[in-house]
Amino acid sequence: MITVSAVECVKVSKVYGEANVVLKDLSFSLAEGEILAVTGPSGCGKTTLLRIIGLIDRPTAGKVIVKGHDTSDMDEDELVELRRTYIGFSFQEPTFIPTLSVLENVLLPIYPIARGHELKRWKERALELLEALGLSGLERRKPGKLSTGQRKRVDLARALLKDPDILIADEPTASVDEATAELIREVLTSYTESGEKALIFAVHRDPELLRMADRHLDLTKT
């Protein structure tokens, strides 16, 4: 049986400016259903790698293959299509549209694709996720009124909304209390339970989260 990797990086490098080499010749492959933890100290390129895999940024050299699609020569519209189809991304420092409510921010990924009659279903899905992440009752609140932990969870709900094939989470449990971290880990575990979803997360100081991973990619050793 031929299987397609969820994500494959081939000799990926990223250089900022003239000589600031953040990633160099990084190659790895992530199968469907696999969980990969990207580790390493601050500034080692974890976020950069996740953004490259999430097709938010482009590598300086090498190629990224997402669900069998080589993204090297793709234009922005094609990348958008791939992001839209396969990827959910949870940021280390979440960004929201401050004038929209929590629920509306969670629904952002589906606005361009959802038709009027589908919106109700998406709202129900968003509310389920918010509830699972312990955010019931906050759906009408503006993001500016949320704590750091709440913001992280809203961002994760947004990344999970479309039940993506690949979920990328940048330090999902950083800057949150242990109870919240536990809740986030539970949601991530439940996401990967089917064995069909690939999860990549960056982790810095959460051994519990680290234990969830099938494999570790330590950027200090690359």
Place this chain on the structure above:
Amino acid sequence: MLYFGLPRYYFTEEDAKALAEIEGVNCVIKAADFLIDWNPGTDKFAENAAKVIEVLYMKYRNSGDPRLRAMAKAMEQEVAKMNMTLDEYFRWVAANRINYSLWVLAVETNKTTDILTYFNNVMKGRFLSPGEENAIVMSSAVLEDTGLEVGDETELVLCGKVYKLRIIGSIPPPMFPISVMDLGFLIRALKEAYGANASALPIYTRFFLKLRSPAYMDQVVSRVMSLLPGAWISFPAARAEVITRLLESFRASYNFMAIALVTVAVTCAVGLRGLEAMKNKREIGLLKAMGWAAGDLMTYVLVQAFVLGVASGAVAVALLLLIAPYIRALLMPNLTGVTGPARLTLSCLVESLAHRIPSPTMLLLDPLVGAAVSVGGSLVSLAYYLGLTPAETLRET
């Protein structure tokens, strides 16, 4: 003499009596406007009418207005259906289809003989003698259009009854675009023709007041305004040049104010848009990362820009409405130093113009200008955003 009327309104005999009792009023000359069925009634006009139709057709055909062009098209289709040449068709329309109306001002001619203004502007022929019947002084513009001349005979049609009138003079159109007849004669003819249906007559649409001297002008005007509030009052001003000059200055001030306010509104819209654009950069990055395509972003930003533009335009409108009384107050002092009839004419005209500040057109246009500026500004920022990768827009945090 002063002259006033109320558009779409009429006066009664009681009003005339009340005016006559005002101190300083020497004589009240009653007058009424009528739009009357009219048969120009001469052979030479019949020829000219065909020409008028032809000119009208050419005007329609070459018009930029699609509705007028459609009318020309309809005429052409009718010509084809009737199997006529265009010339034959113009003559047929002139002979069979046109109903003519004449705008007549009927005035008490027995009181106008010693008036040196307003009724002494006959270009050709003479003005009406006191109580003169079966005679009309026509607007030179009407004469020119119809090919009629002073000395010709024309016909008024009142309820099917034809009254033959001799054209005894012509008056210029700019000051007097209507034709003049004797009021007594016309009222009698109307009553005769319409019987019980004309029982409301006489009614009047204008009064001309002769004053004992110009010194009474102020108090008479003030009394007229209190008796007939809202009456439009006009003065055949001797100081027309001063009036024109001051009106120009008024208009200049008004235009300046209008331009200044629109500029403020537009600047606000651009400023707001600029600030919004800066703030939007990170949001755009987020939406790109969420899988929003260029088209989705364009719709999002432009709709937002349109709403913001309309809102800032609406704020400008509110501002205009709020400061309009102050603008009016600012403009009024322009009239100081002008005295007598000129001041009264000006005060009425300025009052009338100032009440249109801000003009309805500006109120309607302001939100649209705001929206256009805002959308234009957004297009510029969009061109910049769309060229950035999501990472570039998200990086500056």
